[in-house]
Ligand SMILES: C[C@@](CO)(OP(=O)(O)O)[C@H](O)COP(=O)(O)OP(=O)(O)OC[C@H]1O[C@@H](n2ccc(N)nc2=O)[C@H](O)[C@@H]1O
């Protein structure tokens with residue numbers, strides 16, 4: 001008997017940094033969504049705990065106990081399982097790759113072992129794990145542990161582009177010129193894709209300027225997405241992955257193809273926004 005779980009890409013449509021805690025973690029307000037592009041976790045019964053990393057983005061992903069998949073297993077208990085992680089997301093890319101893998105592992109092993117999900121929803125594994133465990137559009141605040149409902153979003157499709165440079169999350173936060181930026185405004189209801197993108201353009205990702213200073217190629221990525229017809233182009237999380245929003249699957253697929261043609265070395269993928277828990 002095997003259990004499978006999808007680990008969708010986590011995308012921050014907004015990321016307002018509004019303060020900093022005494023422990024150094026930053027207070028955020030972020031509208032988080034998930035896309036049908038991601039990693040895949042398979043777990044099967046076994047005496048011992050083992051991990052195999054496969055897939056087109058396996059290179060460089062740790063296979064030892066520091067892998068967030070094994071750290072999630074350890075958080076759940078001391079059972080055995082043979083875990084396969086099929087990597088499709090670039091690592092350290094601002095789209096929650098490891099965090100989403102950890103959340104998918106918690107879901108799959110909780111079902112395989114018949115144990116409850118952890119009370120902290122995986123927060124001890126990383127600030128992004130609770131939102132990845134929910135894997136549905138929501139407003140994330142606190143340092144990542146407070147999740148609030150948002151009005152239904154219009155149907156939208158997303159192109160994700162990563163230029164192949166790793167941007168260390170702590171360095172991006174350190175590069176902020178201000179940590180007490182203005183908060184988000186309320187997420188609107190009843191908008192179509194264009195109307196929602198127009199609202200989104202009035203919000204921000206405060207980590208974009210420091211990330212662009214570290215990796216100027218992010219400017220080229222944003223430009224390529226805008227040139228491909230994206231309703232909006234913005235960096236996700238601490239980068240370097242950027243996203244473009246589209247009103248239909250066809251325009252997203254055409255944009256992804258156009259960007260891939262222009263920059264064959266970049267990672268480009270596309271999918272629909274949705275809920276994946
Ligand atoms: C920035 C965000 C936005 O969603 O995502 P990514 O860009 O990583 O995808 C997250 O807050 C990242 O979450 P996660 O990747 O789990 O962060 P953690 O491993 O807990 O922390 C990595 C480092 O980021 C910084 N950090 C993270 C979260 C936060 N609210 N304030 C911080 O200052 C800290 O320096 C911390 O040591």
Ligand SMILES: Nc1ncnc2c1ncn2[C@@H]1O[C@H](COP(=O)(O)OP(=O)(O)O)[C@@H](O)[C@H]1O
Pocket residue numbers: 060061062066067068069085090091092093094095096097098099101102128169237238239
């Ligand atoms: N399952 C995993 N997938 C990818 N990276 C992982 C995983 N487990 C641990 N890591 C380590 O965590 C670091 C950040 O991974 P990731 O969560 O993909 O970043 P981000 O949250 O910015 O998308 C990587 O550099 C990698 O060494």
